[in-house]
Amino acid sequence: xxxxxxxxxxxxxxxxxxxxxxxxxxxxxxxxxxxxxxxxxxxxxxxxxxxxxxxxxxxxxxxxxxxxxxxxxxxxxxxxxxxxxxxxxxxxxxxxxxxxxxxxxxxxxxxxxxxxxxxxxxxxxxxxxxxxxxxxxxxxxxxxxxxxxxxxxxxxxxxxxxxxxxxxxxxxxxxxxxxxxxxxxxxxxxxxxxxxxxxxxxxxxxxxxxxxxxxxxxxxxxxxxxxxxxxxxxxxxxxxxxxxxxx
Amino acid sequence: xxxxxxxxxxxxxxxxxxxxxxxxxxxxxxxxxxxxxxxxxxxxxxxxxxxxxxxxxxxxxxxxxxxxxxxxxxxxxxxxxxxxxxxxxxxxxxxxxxxxxxxxxxxxxxxxxxxxxxxxxxxxxxxxxxxxxxxxxxxxxxxxxxxxxxxxxxxxxxxxxxxxxxxxxxxxxxxxxxxxxxxxxxxxxxxxxxxxxxxxxxxxxxxxxxxxxxxxxxxxxxxxxxx
Numbered sequence: 452x453x454x455x456x457x458x459x460x461x462x463x464x465x466x467x468x469x470x471x472x473x474x475x476x477x478x479x480x481x482x483x484x485x486x487x488x489x490x491x492x493x494x495x496x497x498x499x500x501x502x503x504x505x506x507x508x509x510x511x512x513x514x515x516x517x518x519x520x521x522x523x524x525x526x527x528x529x530x531x532x533x534x535x536x537x538x539x540x541x542x543x544x545x546x547x548x549x550x551x552x553x554x555x556x557x558x559x560x561x562x563x564x565x566x567x568x569x570x571x572x573x574x575x576x577x578x579x580x581x582x583x584x585x586x587x588x589x590x591x592x593x594x595x596x597x598x599x600x601x602x603x604x605x606x607x608x609x610x611x612x613x614x615x616x617x618x619x620x621x622x623x624x625x626x627x628x629x630x631x632x633x634x635x636x637x638x639x640x641x642x643x644x645x646x647x648x649x650x651x652x653x654x655x656x657x658x659x660x661x662x663x664x665x666x667x668x669x670x671x672x673x674x675x676x677x678x679x680x681x682x683x684x685x686x687x688x689x690x691x692x693x694x695x696x697x698x
Numbered sequence: 699x700x701x702x703x704x705x706x707x708x709x710x711x712x713x714x715x716x717x718x719x720x721x722x723x724x725x726x727x728x729x730x731x732x733x734x735x736x737x738x739x740x741x742x743x744x745x746x747x748x749x750x751x752x753x754x755x756x757x758x759x760x761x762x763x764x765x766x767x768x769x770x771x772x773x774x775x776x777x778x779x780x781x782x783x784x785x786x787x788x789x790x791x792x793x794x795x796x797x798x799x800x801x802x803x804x805x806x807x808x809x810x811x812x813x814x815x816x817x818x819x820x821x822x823x824x825x826x827x828x829x830x831x832x833x834x835x836x837x838x839x840x841x842x843x844x845x846x847x848x849x850x851x852x853x854x855x856x857x858x859x860x861x862x863x864x865x866x867x868x869x870x871x872x873x874x875x876x877x878x879x880x881x882x883x884x885x886x887x888x889x890x891x892x893x894x895x896x897x898x899x900x901x902x903x904x905x906x907x908x909x910x911x912x913x914x915x916x917x918x919x920x921x922x923x924x925x
Contacts, residue, residue, distance in 0.1 A: 536921050592871035599868060602858035611921040612854045616868065619850070619914055623872050626907060630875035633882045633900060 475678070478671035485664030489516075492657035507571035512657050514564040516665035517557050518586070522624075524554030524669055525593070529621035532614035544610035545680040546673075547617050548600070553672055555593045561586045581631035588627050592620050704789050708797035712771070713804060722770050722805055726763045730813045733759040734820055752821050753885030756814070757877055761844065761870070764806055768848040769865055771802055772856040781856075785923070795849060795919040802845040810837060822888045832897060833887045839904035840880035843911060847872055850915040853922045879903045 493512035499505060531547035534540070565583045566576045577583075596616050603609040716722055737755045741748055748755075775781040784794060814837070818826075826833065848869055855864035883900040886892055915922075 536918065588871050588874050592868075595864075595867040595871060599854070599858065599864060602855075602860055602864055604859070608857060608924060611924070612857070615850075615854060615918040615922050618918060619847075619872065619911070622910060622914055623875070626875045626910070630878040630903065633878050633903070 475671050475674040478667055478674065482664050482667035482671055485660055485667060487664075489513075489657060489661030489664050492653075492660055497654045497657040498651065507568060510564055510568045510571075512661045513665075514561065514568055515658065516662040517564060518561045518582070519662055520665045520669045521554050521557035521561055521586070521589075523666060524550045524557060524673070525589070525617075525621050525624065527673065528554060528617040532617035532621075535610055535614045536618075539607070541606070541610060541684070542681065544613065545684070546677055547614060549673055549676040549680060551593050551596050551617060553669060553676065555590060555597075557669070558586050558590045558593070562590065579634070581628060581634070584631050585624065585628040589620075589624050592623065596620065701790060701793050704787075704793050705797045705800070708784070708789070708794060709801050709804070712798070712801035715774070716801075716805060722767045723808060726767050726805075727809050727812065729766060730759050730763045730809060731816065733762065734813075734817060738820065747823075748821055749823065749889050750885065752817075752888045753881040753883070755821065756817055756884055757840070757881045759813075760806070760810065760841075761873065761877060763809065764802075764844050764848060765866055765869060767805055768802060768845075768852040768869070769855075769862055771798060771849070772852050773861070776856050791920045791923050792916055794923065795853075795915060798853075799842075799845045799849045799915075802849055803841055806841050806845060807837075810841070824888065824890050826887055826890065829887045829890070829892050832892060833884065835901060836880055836883045836887065836904070839901060839908060840876050842908045843876045843904060844873060846908060846915055847876075847911050850911075850919060850922055853919070857924065875907055876904065879907070 489512060493509055497509075497512070499508075528547045528550035531543045531550060535543035535547060562583060565580075565586070569578050569580065569583070570576050596613060599616055600609055600613055603612055734755070737759070741751060741755075772781070775784070814833075848865075851868045851872070852865055855861045855868060858864045879900045883897055883904075886897055886900075
């Protein structure tokens with residue numbers, strides 16, 4: 452427990468620093484502006500998709516950026532995991548936890564929007580399409596991350612295990628995606644690749660604006676939640692101190 | 699003592715322990731056999747050919763069997779205070795990981811040596827003697843991945859409150875790539891669909907998975923097993 456308390460004390464000035472930053476609200480504003488702009492561009496600037504997708508392709512401007520953002524969040528957790536194991540600084544554990552939580556949220560949104568798109572494109576809510584399947588497995592995997600956290604009581608041990616899992620999981624996700632290519636062909640409908648080289652300039656611009664907005668949203672949310680976690684730790688510390696003084 | 703001697707000593711200890719009690723071997727073997735019988739009734743049908751499902755049936759069975767064994771491999775150590783002794787020894791943590799992985803691998807292979815022929819007798823109609831080396835290679839590569847990742851995660855879940863519950867929750871989603879590749883490769887062997895191009899891709903994939911997770915476990919095992 453000694454080590455963890457030292458870690459939290461070191462976190463205190465950092466926490467004050469984060470709070471002083473007005474970064475999060477500003478980032479939320481930029482993200483909101485970019486997302487609204489992306490929406491407007493997607494519907495009024497980008498042309499209706501020429502392939503059989505037609506109008507339903509519009510969801511791509513939200514679906515794909517959410518997917519990218521989810522992966523970015525898991526990547527943040529991966530890096531935070533490595534940094535925690537190297538330094539033992541509990542702030543990295545909090546960062547990793549916040550990143551996984553948001554990554555999980557974004558993954559659920561990926562599956563939601565993916566299913567809506569799937570219904571429009573293939574006439575079925577679920578089709579075991581490789582990318583959607585990968586996100587399903589990622590969701591289950593990162594849900595396990597929180598089961599793990601809830602089952603280990605000791606602070607530093609929980610942080611170490613969570614970091615190991617965040618590292619292993621992030622390595623596993625692309626491998627899973629690759630493996631889904633081995634599944635027999637013909638079981639799922641042919642995926643229409645909206646991305647790739649076939650994208651027109653106006654489509655690409657709309658997509659990039661949405662992606663920027665979604666990434667900014669993630670950064671803003673991570674900052675806010677991370678600051679909140681550090682505050683929680685600070686409150687816990689203060690409570691402990693009060694309790695000790697009272698004794 | 700060199701790392702090799704330490705490695706051999708830990709593997710030997712685990713295997714002797716298992717041979718004296720036969721807890722894991724007997725119960726996991728029975729579990730595997732029972733699963734096959736359950737599969738027979740679950741998929742029983744007069745006209746349908748089960749060949750397409752054989753790989754999946756085999757690997758689902760092995761995966762759950764391995765889970766049972768992995769849980770036990772650290773439960774005994776932990777419950778009987780053996781692990782503390784092991785950690786007090788001047789042994790590199792990574793040597794413990796490799797030895798535990800090897801011991802789990804040997805146990806899994808011992809079960810498979812009996813289970814695969816029985817499975818073949820029950821469900822496979824084609825004689826695949828000519829493709830046997832391919833099957834052995836698939837089994838070895840998949841087992842190594844299962845045992846390396848499984849040992850790392852069993853070490854983590856051993857120190858949690860409800861270890862028997864935690865291991866499957868962590869292990870199954872992570873092992874999905876191995877399940878997919880091993881299943882399709884095994885089905886291909888049983889169905890006689892052994893075009894080298896397709897199968898080679900799966901074998902390389904399994905080998906790459908093993909390499910990646912051995913390295914990942916090597917790098918993180920110190921933190922998984924604790925002080």
